[in-house]
Amino acid sequence: MASADKLINTDVPEKDVFAFHFLQSLSNLRKQNPFDTPDQKNYRVRKIKKAAYVSMARAAGGSSRLWSRALLRRADKDDNKIVRFSRRKWKISSKRRRSNQRAPVVEEAAERLRNLVPGGGGMETSKLMEETAHYIKCLSMQVKVMQCLVDGLSPK
Amino acid sequence: MDNELFMNTEFPPPPEMATHFEHQQSSSSAMMLNWALMDPNPHQDSSFLWEKSTEQQQQQSIFDSALSSLVSSPTPSNSNFSGGGGDGFLIRELIGKLGNIGNNNNNSGEIYGTPMSRSASCYATPMSSPPPPTNSNSQMMMNRTTPLTEFSADPGFAERAARFSCFGSRSFNGRTNTNLPINNGNNMVNNSGKLTRVSSTPALKALVSPEVTPGGEFSRKRKSVPKGKSKENPISTASPSPSFSKTAEKNGGKGGSKSSEEKGGKRRREEEDDEEEEGEGEGNKSNNTKPPEPPKDYIHVRARRGQATDSHSLAERVRREKIGERMKLLQDLVPGCNKVTGKALMLDEIINYVQSLQRQVEFLSMKLSSVNDTRLDFNVDALVSKDVMIPSSNNRLHEEGLQSKSSSHHHQQQLNIYNNNSQLLPNISSNNMMLQSPMNSLETSTLARSFTHLPTLTQFTDSISQV
Numbered sequence: 001m002a003s004a005d006k007l008i009n010t011d012v013p014e015k016d017v018f019a020f021h022f023l024q025s026l027s028n029l030r031k032q033n034p035f036d037t038p039d040q041k042n043y044r045v046r047k048i049k050k051a052a053y054v055s056m057a058r059a060a061g062g063s064s065r066l067w068s069r070a071l072l073r074r075a076d077k078d079d080n081k082i083v084r085f086s087r088r089k090w091k092i093s094s095k096r097r098r099s100n101q102r103a104p105v106v107e108e109a110a111e112r113l114r115n116l117v118p119g120g121g122g123m124e125t126s127k128l129m130e131e132t133a134h135y136i137k138c139l140s141m142q143v144k145v146m147q148c149l150v151d152g153l154s155p156k
Numbered sequence: 157m158d159n160e161l162f163m164n165t166e167f168p169p170p171p172e173m174a175t176h177f178e179h180q181q182s183s184s185s186a187m188m189l190n191w192a193l194m195d196p197n198p199h200q201d202s203s204f205l206w207e208k209s210t211e212q213q214q215q216q217s218i219f220d221s222a223l224s225s226l227v228s229s230p231t232p233s234n235s236n237f238s239g240g241g242g243d244g245f246l247i248r249e250l251i252g253k254l255g256n257i258g259n260n261n262n263n264s265g266e267i268y269g270t271p272m273s274r275s276a277s278c279y280a281t282p283m284s285s286p287p288p289p290t291n292s293n294s295q296m297m298m299n300r301t302t303p304l305t306e307f308s309a310d311p312g313f314a315e316r317a318a319r320f321s322c323f324g325s326r327s328f329n330g331r332t333n334t335n336l337p338i339n340n341g342n343n344m345v346n347n348s349g350k351l352t353r354v355s356s357t358p359a360l361k362a363l364v365s366p367e368v369t370p371g372g373e374f375s376r377k378r379k380s381v382p383k384g385k386s387k388e389n390p391i392s393t394a395s396p397s398p399s400f401s402k403t404a405e406k407n408g409g410k411g412g413s414k415s416s417e418e419k420g421g422k423r424r425r426e427e428e429d430d431e432e433e434e435g436e437g438e439g440n441k442s443n444n445t446k447p448p449e450p451p452k453d454y455i456h457v458r459a460r461r462g463q464a465t466d467s468h469s470l471a472e473r474v475r476r477e478k479i480g481e482r483m484k485l486l487q488d489l490v491p492g493c494n495k496v497t498g499k500a501l502m503l504d505e506i507i508n509y510v511q512s513l514q515r516q517v518e519f520l521s522m523k524l525s526s527v528n529d530t531r532l533d534f535n536v537d538a539l540v541s542k543d544v545m546i547p548s549s550n551n552r553l554h555e556e557g558l559q560s561k562s563s564s565h566h567h568q569q570q571l572n573i574y575n576n577n578s579q580l581l582p583n584i585s586s587n588n589m590m591l592q593s594p595m596n597s598l599e600t601s602t603l604a605r606s607f608t609h610l611p612t613l614t615q616f617t618d619s620i621s622q623v
Contacts (some may be wrong), residue, residue, distance in 0.1 A: 103479075143516045
């Protein structure tokens with residue numbers, strides 16, 4: 001499988017890189033919201049989650065991966081920042097029509113994956129699977145780091 | 157006659173011959189072979205007059221015999237070389253041999269023996285047919301053979317000799333019938349037609365190259381029309397060349413699907429340009445033992461035996477194989493997927509895994525938010541301020557999202573090594589993806605140790621600030 005990996009090139013970011021980014025974003029969060037009110041808890045949760053994803057996307061190599069780019073774009077959109085309008089949606093439809101002829105079993109699974117993986121809408125199945133592999137790696141790394149943090153910072 | 161050509165050992169190579177010969181080269185090529193075969197006494201000043209001396213008739217006759225021997229020799233060995241092309245090659249060979257003789261000037265006696273044996277093998281039959289020249293003629297020939305070193309050194313000599321052979325044939329057409337016996341004359345007449353074709357130098361070279369190249373690829377065989385000409389029947393003209401190329405395909409290829417598959421492969425390339433972005437190397441999957449084509453921008457595919465060679469089906473097959481390849485990659489990532497077989501089940505498993513990971517992230521973020529904020533704040537500040545980190549090369553500091561611009565400055569200033577935490581995190585085993593309690597305890601213990609000493613410091617600073 002090493003050869004396949006070389007071909008497909010799934011580089012997993014270093015954990016410390018991600019951790020650093022994540023911690024920075026968290027510290028910024030703290031600075032922004034010094035007091036934790038129960039009303040804002042959901043808001044905080046969402047913010048933390050978003051911070052986690054964004055830092056993960058950044059750690060995973062900025063825009064070198066499709067899903068990271070889509071994630072960052074989504075984050076920008078939520079923050080009401082100006083986002084470059086992408087014509088990818090139109091490409092998706094044309095590609096979907098062509099790809100639907102093949103292996104319907106695979107295709108329906110790919111459809112579900114597209115909903116899960118960010119930025120999966122504009123990809124062919126083969127590319128989608130590549131992105132999924134990288135996404136899984138990054139997600140698992142993020143989970144580990146967050147788990148460590150939580151366990152480390154929780155009261156003993 | 158060839159025996160006599162090389163038999164005489166008593167003539168040392170005159171050094172003057174070289175100079176004479178170099179002058180000679182500028183003159184017409186016809187002179188050169190003439191000179192080679194009928195050299196009079198070199199010391200005479202009339203050496204320059206060889207070309208058009210009164211001895212020309214004699215020389216021509218001698219040359220006739222020599223040429224006829226050359227020409228008639230390949231007729232028994234037509235199986236090896238074909239027609240006119242073979243003549244040129246043999247001439248070249250002979251000239252090479254003559255050159256070799258001239259090279260070893262010191263041991264003249266022995267050398268003349270060996271090429272004779274070689275030539276005897278090639279030209280065994282015509283030995284009897286040409287009229288035996290006189291000794292004087294042989295001596296003259298001997299003298300002329302020695303300076304052939306310069307001839308052989310001349311790179312264009314072979315071509316010129318080949319051209320001259322056709323010269324000779326043309327010029328001798330009238331004479332051979334008179335001078336030589338009938339069969340030789342007939343041979344000359346027959347071979348003259350072939351010899352004229354030898355004049356094209358690419359045909360000469362083409363003879364050498366097909367022997368050098370192996371089975372070759374289709375593209376080469378299609379393009380090289382002169383190759384085909386020389387290899388096949390020499391009488392065949394340009395019109396059958398496309399048919400030749402097809403026959404070459406059939407000869408070279410192993411399956412009948414090859415030619416159609418080539419077209420399919422070409423069509424397939426166009427399709428691939430649209431579909432694929434990365435050129436992953438060759439998609440050369442064939443049961444044949446052909447060497448793989450070099451990978452270009454697109455992927456080359458060969459149709460397997462017994463499978464459809466339609467371009468669409470080829471593309472489908474490649475795509476399916478790609479998907480299968482990546483599925484295997486995913487299988488390694490997702491735990492517990494090894495037992496599951498089949499694409500559908502595995503994909504379901506993968507989807508479940510991704511969903512579970514995302515849920516975990518959400519859950520952990522909730523937990524983080526509920527952690528003691530002040531404590532986290534201090535720790536994070538301490539970590540950020542104290543520890544440093546070398547950012548990875550891939551990372552770009554985006555100024556989007558939650559991070560403010562000031563943090564980027566901090567980040568750049570703190571280009572230290574993220575020592576403490578980096579020591580911690582690699583301890584986490586990368587193999588196990590699932591959050592099992594023993595592993596977590598290990599992680600948390602190592603992390604907690606690092607975190608324990610920090611709060612003391614921060615508490616200290618906090619207390620100081622309060623005071």
